[in-house]
Amino acid sequence: MDIKTIISQMTLEEKAGLCSGSDFWHTKAVERLGVPSIMLSDGPHGLRRQRKDSDIPNESIEAVCFPTGSAAACSFDRELFRTLGEAIGRECQAEDVQVILGPAVNMKRSPLCGRNFEYLSEDPCLAGELAASQIAGTESQGVGTSLKHFAANNQETRRMTVSAELDERTLREIYLAQFETAVKKGKPSTLMCSYNRINGVYSSENKRLLTDILRGEWGFDGLVMSDWGAVNRRPEGIAAGLDLEMPASNGVTDQEIVEAVKEGRLAESDLDVCVERVLWLVEKTMSARRPEASFDREADHQLARKLAAQCMVLLKNENNLLPLDGKKPVAFLGAFAKEPRFQGGGSSHINAWKVTSALEAAQGKYQVTYAQGYPTGKDEIDEALLAEAVETAKNAYAAVVFAGLPDSFESEGFDRSHMNMPRCHNALIEAVCRVQPNTVVVLHNGSPVEMPWLPQAPALLEAYLAGEASGGAVTDLLFGEENPSGRLAETFPKRLADTPSFLNFPGEPKKVEYREGIFIGYRYYDKKEMEVLFPFGYGLSYTQFQYSGMRVSRQKFTDQETVAVSLKVKNTGSRPGREVVQLYVESLPGPQKKMIRPVRELKGFEKVFLLPGEEKEVAFSLDSRAFACYSESLGGWFVESGDYVLTAAKSSREPVLCQTVTVQGTKALPCRFTMESSVEELMEHEKARQLLQELIFHSTTGMEGGNMGEGSEAMEEAMMREMPLRSFRSFGGVSTGQLQELLEKITK
Numbered sequence: 001m002d003i004k005t006i007i008s009q010m011t012l013e014e015k016a017g018l019c020s021g022s023d024f025w026h027t028k029a030v031e032r033l034g035v036p037s038i039m040l041s042d043g044p045h046g047l048r049r050q051r052k053d054s055d056i057p058n059e060s061i062e063a064v065c066f067p068t069g070s071a072a073a074c075s076f077d078r079e080l081f082r083t084l085g086e087a088i089g090r091e092c093q094a095e096d097v098q099v100i101l102g103p104a105v106n107m108k109r110s111p112l113c114g115r116n117f118e119y120l121s122e123d124p125c126l127a128g129e130l131a132a133s134q135i136a137g138t139e140s141q142g143v144g145t146s147l148k149h150f151a152a153n154n155q156e157t158r159r160m161t162v163s164a165e166l167d168e169r170t171l172r173e174i175y176l177a178q179f180e181t182a183v184k185k186g187k188p189s190t191l192m193c194s195y196n197r198i199n200g201v202y203s204s205e206n207k208r209l210l211t212d213i214l215r216g217e218w219g220f221d222g223l224v225m226s227d228w229g230a231v232n233r234r235p236e237g238i239a240a241g242l243d244l245e246m247p248a249s250n251g252v253t254d255q256e257i258v259e260a261v262k263e264g265r266l267a268e269s270d271l272d273v274c275v276e277r278v279l280w281l282v283e284k285t286m287s288a289r290r291p292e293a294s295f296d297r298e299a300d301h302q303l304a305r306k307l308a309a310q311c312m313v314l315l316k317n318e319n320n321l322l323p324l325d326g327k328k329p330v331a332f333l334g335a336f337a338k339e340p341r342f343q344g345g346g347s348s349h350i351n352a353w354k355v356t357s358a359l360e361a362a363q364g365k366y367q368v369t370y371a372q373g374y375p376t377g378k379d380e381i382d383e384a385l386l387a388e389a390v391e392t393a394k395n396a397y398a399a400v401v402f403a404g405l406p407d408s409f410e411s412e413g414f415d416r417s418h419m420n421m422p423r424c425h426n427a428l429i430e431a432v433c434r435v436q437p438n439t440v441v442v443l444h445n446g447s448p449v450e451m452p453w454l455p456q457a458p459a460l461l462e463a464y465l466a467g468e469a470s471g472g473a474v475t476d477l478l479f480g481e482e483n484p485s486g487r488l489a490e491t492f493p494k495r496l497a498d499t500p501s502f503l504n505f506p507g508e509p510k511k512v513e514y515r516e517g518i519f520i521g522y523r524y525y526d527k528k529e530m531e532v533l534f535p536f537g538y539g540l541s542y543t544q545f546q547y548s549g550m551r552v553s554r555q556k557f558t559d560q561e562t563v564a565v566s567l568k569v570k571n572t573g574s575r576p577g578r579e580v581v582q583l584y585v586e587s588l589p590g591p592q593k594k595m596i597r598p599v600r601e602l603k604g605f606e607k608v609f610l611l612p613g614e615e616k617e618v619a620f621s622l623d624s625r626a627f628a629c630y631s632e633s634l635g636g637w638f639v640e641s642g643d644y645v646l647t648a649a650k651s652s653r654e655p656v657l658c659q660t661v662t663v664q665g666t667k668a669l670p671c672r673f674t675m676e677s678s679v680e681e682l683m684e685h686e687k688a689r690q691l692l693q694e695l696i697f698h699s700t701t702g703m704e705g706g707n708m709g710e711g712s713e714a715m716e717e718a719m720m721r722e723m724p725l726r727s728f729r730s731f732g733g734v735s736t737g738q739l740q741e742l743l744e745k746i747t748k
């Protein structure tokens, strides 16, 4: 396809038309010029492709539902994400889908966000790295991905109009960083803009976001599409860099584009850029199309089971209750044992090919009994079901209670208003724990819940929404066929009121202020030294791991250099297992450290598989970004000079080994001195310090006012330190002219 020639032959109407879909899932074809249409489908954890024989947009083909983002991220495993991406790519090829709409990497600002089950983490490093691997996996199959939802789409409430109000540092460090990593490392063919506004400007017409940052700073060279129905003003969107509007606008916005060009409000060259990118995507994906491709659903189902087992997180295991003895009778209690909740509601909902429940997976292999325990999808307790479950529990050697959140409690489209599980689920756990000391709780939920029963439950497995094969994975873990290796990709707080965005979620009718700033997730809880249920990065195993020999390649370096970090990890237990080594960076206080920072931030992670007794070296490489902050005044990233602790840890709260390094920053924050600059600020700048000292020497600076009581010396010292330059006129007998002269000399 000769794109330039095609564009030169297109009419204005054809160009405008190409910039929106032909229907819900296809781009337009331009038949007279040989431009075919391509198909886009959801995403992100499996294929939701509309059936060819159906006009109903959401009637989709059967496909394999892999673990959702909430579960998959707990793997902390790039390889797993790559495998997941490849599998989804293969299914897309077989079903003739050119672009899959995912992965979704919005930060989990609040546990209440209805769509958290699709999102990966509260940490941008983890989300960005994992998404990059999934993207690379899918794209390797010749299928495009669409990284979404760009950006700051962290709630469902009024998601189509709300304005996320946040400062530049927070935007860059927390809400854009994961997109940046995924774009740079994963190289997605497309990116989907979000519905919401950011500081008042809709993402769909946000030139700064879609062009200046995305393309200018990060080098993205793919196509930007709208979320479904996210377009506000189409011509402005074209000018901002929104190439494709989805779904079809039924010609309305095509006409608006044509008029805007004719009236000179939109440059045709801007439209041509968007057209070129649509044609580029069509060409790229159609030339990689493999019409003869097929996929093996059973193999993918088995893969989904294997992946799910590597995602689930063992959160509690008193007296090594797990793994269970497969030869003794075990009671499976709770409707989720028979009908697991394995995915969420909304656009990611897959017509799952085959669903295996834990009960089905265990029956015939282990001695399991079953009782429903609670009514499906309800909050109220059913006393008869409860009593039956308690009796079943009593008659077994151990009980496994399957509980969590039903579909009606969380979904795309709305946020939760509380973190409670249904009363009937809590009641079942409590009642079973009272009669059965060997009780294991298995949770199926897309986001953290409060756990009033936790002290009574000796074992807890967080299974999240782990895809259609989650039942098999749960059984494999419960009976020790697999060893748990998931680690929480988000903090589990004790209660909703503890969460960082509690006072500002979901905000006011038109806006939501991100007042907690960069302090979301563990960055907040750790800084506040707050007790949590389970910290970020936490998870247990049936074996033990020992860390040793942490080394850094250099102790002192500049922010232009990288540092290599390595350590050894040994499996000291008796089972094969996977360990997640997490590398955090902590900025120690120092004379040149001015920025408010989290206690420590995740900057690297590696998952290693180890046989009993086996030891492996784990290596990381950190560049300047691992130490950097974003400065609005600098308009970029910079490293504060000073000491940093590199910590190899098992969670954000469990440091194991550490090394301190000294980093020399090469970019200084701009110093623009004014009459309001304080003595303290001026003293840090060599030239300013000298000039100020000279001036003070000749002045009469001092505090008048007699004895102001004990501590007056300290007060005088503090006042002097913090005094703005202008006050030297009152306290120092210095004239305005002298101060202006000083400022001029400093900036010369």
Ligand code: BGC
Binding pocket: 042, 043, 101, 148, 227, 228, 347
């Ligand atoms: C969702 C997107 C999804 C699209 C198409 C939107 O409502 O926000 O994530 O890809 O619909 O189904």
